[in-house]
Amino acid sequence: MTTAKRDTYTPETLLSVAVRVFNDRGYDGTSMEHLSKAAGISKSSIYHHVAGKEELLRRAVSRALDGLFGILDEEHARAGRAVERLEYVVRRMVEVLTSELPYVTLLLRVRGNTGTERWALERRREFDHRVAELLKDAAADGDVRGDVEVRLATRLVFGMINSLVEWYRPDGRGMGEREVADAVVRLVFGGLRTQE
Amino acid sequence: MTTAKRDTYTPETLLSVAVRVFNDRGYDGTSMEHLSKAAGISKSSIYHHVAGKEELLRRAVSRALDGLFGILDEEHARAGRAVERLEYVVRRMVEVLTSELPYVTLLLRVRGNTGTERWALERRREFDHRVAELLKDAAADGDVRGDVEVRLATRLVFGMINSLVEWYRPDGRGMGEREVADAVVRLVFGGLRTQE
DNA sequence: CCTTGTCCCGACCGATCGTTCGGTTACTCT
DNA sequence: AGAGTAACCGAACGATCGGTCGGGACAAGG
Numbered sequence A, B: 001m002t003t004a005k006r007d008t009y010t011p012e013t014l015l016s017v018a019v020r021v022f023n024d025r026g027y028d029g030t031s032m033e034h035l036s037k038a039a040g041i042s043k044s045s046i047y048h049h050v051a052g053k054e055e056l057l058r059r060a061v062s063r064a065l066d067g068l069f070g071i072l073d074e075e076h077a078r079a080g081r082a083v084e085r086l087e088y089v090v091r092r093m094v095e096v097l098t099s100e101l102p103y104v105t106l107l108l109r110v111r112g113n114t115g116t117e118r119w120a121l122e123r124r125r126e127f128d129h130r131v132a133e134l135l136k137d138a139a140a141d142g143d144v145r146g147d148v149e150v151r152l153a154t155r156l157v158f159g160m161i162n163s164l165v166e167w168y169r170p171d172g173r174g175m176g177e178r179e180v181a182d183a184v185v186r187l188v189f190g191g192l193r194t195q196e
Numbered sequence C: 001c002c003t004t005g006t007c008c009c010g011a012c013c014g015a016t017c018g019t020t021c022g023g024t025t026a027c028t029c030t
Numbered sequence D: 001a002g003a004g005t006a007a008c009c010g011a012a013c014g015a016t017c018g019g020t021c022g023g024g025a026c027a028a029g030g
Helices: A009-027 A032-039 A043-049 A053-072 A082-099 A101-107 A115-140 A149-161 A177-190 B011-025 B032-041 B043-050 B055-073 B083-097 B103-109 B115-140 B151-161 B179-191
Strands: none
Touching: A009 A032, A009 A043, A009 A053, A009 A101, A032 A053, A053 A082, A053 A101, A053 A115, A082 A101, A082 A115, A082 A149, A082 A177, A082 B055, A115 A149, A149 A177, A149 B043, A149 B151, A149 B179, A177 B151, B011 B032, B011 B043, B011 B055, B011 B103, B032 B043, B032 B055, B032 B083, B055 B083, B055 B103, B055 B115, B083 B115, B083 B151, B083 B179, B115 B151
8 A cells, every 4th residue: 555654744744733832822922843842853854844834824724714715615605595594604614613623723813924824814804705795685685683784793793603713622522513503503693682 | 290291101101002012913923122113212221111021911911801800890790680780791891892902902812821821811711700600690580591501602702792802993983882882782682683 | 785765853043032231311309 | 510310222141033954764666
């Protein structure tokens, strides 16, 4: 077999280690020395696999962005009543956030100091606008409340969903992905107050 | 007059400059050189006013935490039906977030690399628990939905409110503090869906 | 055997980090 | 005028930053 199990690093396996450290210490707060300690190889060996610190960031945020934009191409996000497409996107966002948690976490924390970070921020804005369009259509259909501005509502809903990366941890017998997605959809659309 | 206008820096005025730069570049991404350029004085002069970089961080997050904990001492947060106290706290949180925006922004972004940051994280958790108690009481009264776990709901509501620091800008004819507070309260308690 | 390529290392680079130090203004108080 | 002090500065500190370099270990292919 030519593709036997490797016990050495690939760019991908190294990335998973790096992203964990980035999320722990922050990107700027992480040195190549920190990464080498966490990976168990020397600092210079890292450069055998990747071009440098910023490439690791670029790979990570790319993966997160691919996951998010992929949602918008799915069938249920493209056909049907706007409010139902919106609900689908919200639910899928939670699923992507949880399944790609470390990568999305990194994406949501970039500040814009480097070119890579500014590119990531731009793509995030693009995604936000796409979802805002959905909400605008649902409002035009009369399916969501009209007394809160569309842009404001979008930002608040994104705020709730994105906050997942601050506390959701997939390990052990915590709460499941499905349970979180249900809760988010209930709160976003139905609110906190008792319904009847 | 002994307290005439000063054209020199005080720890407080220097702090307001530093916090702006911290929020722009991230705390770890900000060097004392960056601060000196932004303040218009030399790097060494900063140390005439404050002990160092970390003291600036400590002063900033302290101010933010004082604002938040102050809410819990106010009368409307201490007396009345739990769901109404909760609504009051939510509204006041938005007001504190907007009025002390740069300081709270910094607080919500600390990672825990230094002792000061870990202390800030601990106090934040304490505040979260206090609000979670409020929500638990409101659930016991039957005033908020019971099909979403209290801890989960608290985290999601905090996520929505705290996301303010990512987009709210007080300048010019954007949206007012009152408008934002109304929208947050409506969405948190009533949800996105049309009510009737 | 020898070559080739992968994977890794210690040593080192110039730059920058947060901080310190000795000293110079300029204003206040007596 | 002289003393004291608040505010500031340039130069430099040891440490650490992201990244480079030459080479060693080892397995595969001839």
